[in-house]
Amino acid sequence: MEHLQPSLTIDFAQLSEAGRKDENQDTVGARFPEGPALATKGVAIAIADGVSSSSAARQASQTAVTAILTDYYATPDTWRTGQSASRVIHSINRYLWSQSQNNVRQEGYLTTLSLLVLKGDKLFTFHVGDSRIYRLRAGQLEQLTRDHNQRIDKNTTYLSRALGADLSLEIDMESLETERGDIYLLSTDGLHDFIDHRTLTEKLQSSSDLEALTHQLHQLALANGSQDNISVQIARVDDIGTPSESDAITVLSRLPFAPLLKTGQTLDGLTVEKILHESERSQVYLVKTVDGTPLVMKTPSVNYEDDAAYIERFVRESWIGSRLANRHVVRVVEPPQTRTCLYYLTEYIAGPTLTQVINERAPLPVSDAVELAEQLVMGIRALHRKDTLHQDLKPDNVVVGAQGICLVDFGSCWVAGIEEMASPIAADKILGTLNYSAPEYRYGGPTGQRSDQFSLAVLMYEMLTGKHPFGEAYGKAMSLPQFQKIKYRSALQFNPLVPVWMDRALEKALSIQPGQRYEVLSEWLQDLKRPNPNWLTNRHKPIMERHPEKVWKGLAFAGWAVAAGLLVFIATR
Template identity: 80%
Template sequence: MDHIQSSLQLDFAQLSDAGRKSENQDTVGARFPEGAALTTKGVAIAIADGVSSSEAARQASQTAITGFLTDYYATPDTWRTGQSANRVIQSLNRYLWSQSQNSVRQEGYLTTLSIIVIKGDKLFTFHVGDSRIYRLRGGQLELLTRDHTQKIDRRTTYLSRAMGADLSLEVDMETHEVELGDVFMLSTDGLHDWVDHRTLQAQLNEQSDLNALCHSLQQAALNAGCDDNISVQLARVKQLGTASQADTVTVLSRLPFAPLLNTGQTIDGLTVEKIMHESERSQVYLVKAPDGKSLVMKTPSVNYEDDPAYIERFVQESWIGARIGNRHVVRVIEPPQPRSCLYYLTEYIPGPTLSQVIRERAPLSVSDAVELAEQLVTGIRALHRKDTLHQDLKPDNVVLGTQGACLVDFGSCWVAGIQEMGSAITPDHILGTLDYSAPEYRYGGRTGPRSDQFSLAVLVYEMLTGKRPYGEAYGKAMSLNQFQKLSYRSALQYNPLVPIWLDRALEKALHIQPAQRYDALSEWLKDLQRPNPDWLTAKHKPLIERHPERVWKAAAIVGWLCVAGLAATLMVR
């Protein structure tokens, strides 16, 4: 995704001093990556204050800072910032807690931790303890965090939340918009407990040199009588991280569109053996590499040569595919030579599509359908672990090869990490095939992993019956009201060999409301593989549970008929 290169620029300075103490138990750190990491992960700035009552305070604060700045940048770049940072913080907390539990000298590895991540035009804050994060904007200083302290009396407070204090940790996480000229300050209590808010604001407004400002703030704390460690970090936004549309289009246009290719033609050492698919949006070819290996080449349609949003989506496809790494998801392959035009390559999987298998063999046996479902769940979970939704699960996008079912085509994928990057181009939102996409895509509901669950359930239903679970009307529905009028058609109507418990599992995964589906694909797969005991005692749910709106409508109609009948009887009398 090099067309979304971040242009973020910051002025930065930091200071950490023991002050009047013999040991500095504070730790500060920052990481300013370059290239792709700056785009996908942003700049991370962190401060920690080891709890002074603990002999291992210094080790705890150093572990928290160095651990975060190393591990955060090692998380998948498809993950959203909050997921990446929280995973790392929770892991560090468990480590510090275990160190405390296993310490021979019964040392507590306790520390505060406050972090900012600036990515694109957004600020992400993560906070535990009583170190602080401030923002200066328009001359006004605002505290963005709250101290996790508990007051005992007028003079005594204690830290109510800290890294390493408990196996379970609650982290305060917030997201803010960043504006040009914003100044962010991170500090430990050796500064903000001794220098009042008004003085902090005045100094931040008066001094533009951040290094000089750090020393000025340190001196102010010492002059106020501070007897603690003093640490401060300052970052000023010089340029936001979102690229301009002109810059983005320039990067996307570096490679020309590939021409329409015919059998026998060669491009970048790749010889076309067969035209596999042509549509209004793209072309797919079977090509042979110089080493004799067969690959699949996908090229964009020249119909969209002047459409930056389309080009961005096409570039994104190969970026996503290269980051999954699962045998049930097609692998993206690096070309043997530098590209002379826009295309990407994937491994070639000889075998029919699921669409062909359904057309020729449906209904499949229950064991075959469940086995294919298990393989597809494995592939989809690999996507979900990377915070990615496929969004276009359909029979044509599943190929059955020697290693089983394999998902292909990333053209409709949604990636959380990419959404956070920001783009100067209005996104090209591609909705999956209507007959297989979850209803929330059309009525504007909240989408997520359960949306892919719905689409996969449609595939399994079709494998077992050759039909669709809601009939032809499903493809025409657009509003929530229209979807709620649809009725699930039991798979047993078309295939009496389908066990009732498996049909119930399909019905749950195919519920119109996402909240009523399974919490996890693993739970659904378990119910497909073996009978759920709760479903063996009753063949069907009561009608009021399956369609409450219909029951109440019927009850209302019956009630009005009874009233009308009673009124007519009284009139006759």
């Protein structure tokens, strides 16, 4: 993802001293990555203050800072910053808590932790305890974190939240915009408890030499009576570094577009065996390597040679695919020779598309449809675990091979970790195919994993019936009121072999409002594979079982009506 790398420039200095204590129980650290990690993960700065009442305070703070600066960068690039950092912090907390529980000397591994992540034009804070993160902007100093302290009396406070204190942990998290010239200060209470807000503001504005400034603040805290460890980190954002659009286009254009290829032509040692697909947006070929290995080559359309957003999305496709490893998701492979044109390769899955299967066999036997749906769920969950939405689930993007279903085409994928990054190029919003995309993409509702769930349910419905669950009106609807007017058509109308409870599971997954669908795909799959007792009640039971009181009242009323009619008849004779 070379074209998405922001050249974030930060001046940084840090200092951590024992002060007047015999041991320094604070730990500070920072990581400034290079290459793709600078774009996908950003710069991480961490500070921790081991709780002094614990004899293992130093080990706790060192563990917290070391682990967060190592494990955060080991999380998938596709994860959003909040997901990556919070998962690692929870993992650290469980480790410290277990160390405390298993320690024969009953030592508590307790520490505060404050983490600042600078990523493009955004910042993210993660905080537990009473260490702090400040931001100085336009002469105004703002504390971005809240101290987790509980005051007992005028002179006594205790830490109400710390890593290692409990198996469950609440983390304060915030995301804000970053501006050039911002100064960020991280400190422990040995410093900020002994320098007032006004003085701290003046000091941060007084010098551009951050190294000297850390020593000045350290000496000032000592002079003001600090008896604790003193730790301080200062980061100044000199340049957010988001490249201009022209810069990005230059990088993207280093590789020329591949020409339209014909059967028998060779490119980079790959011989075209067959043209699989051609459209306005791309070309897809079946190619073979020198040793005869079949692969699929996708090339961008020359119609978009000057479209930066299109090029960025095309390059992103291969990046997404290369970070997925699941037998139900097509695998992106490296070319056998140096690439001379813009294209990417995937493994070749021999077999028909789901479109062909539906056209030739629908309605499929219920057991076959459920088996294919289960494999689709496995593939989609592999994307969701990487914080990625497919957004274009349709029969043409599903191949039914010898080993089962395989998802292909990442052209419309949404990746949380990428969306967080600043990009100079306007995003190319692709909503997938109208008949299969969830309605919220069109009426502007919240999108997420349940949006892919909707598309999966459409595929399942088509496998069982050969029809669309809402008919032709679905493709024409654009607003929420229009969607609310169209009604779900029971699968039983087109295939009486579909169980009632399965039809209800489909209807729920196809709800117009995302919040009315299943929370997770596993619940939907469970309801497809076995009867949900709730689906067997009310709606499809005989009316006598659903509303017995109404039936008896109706019968009683009919009886009285008949009796009255007879009396009238007798009286008139």
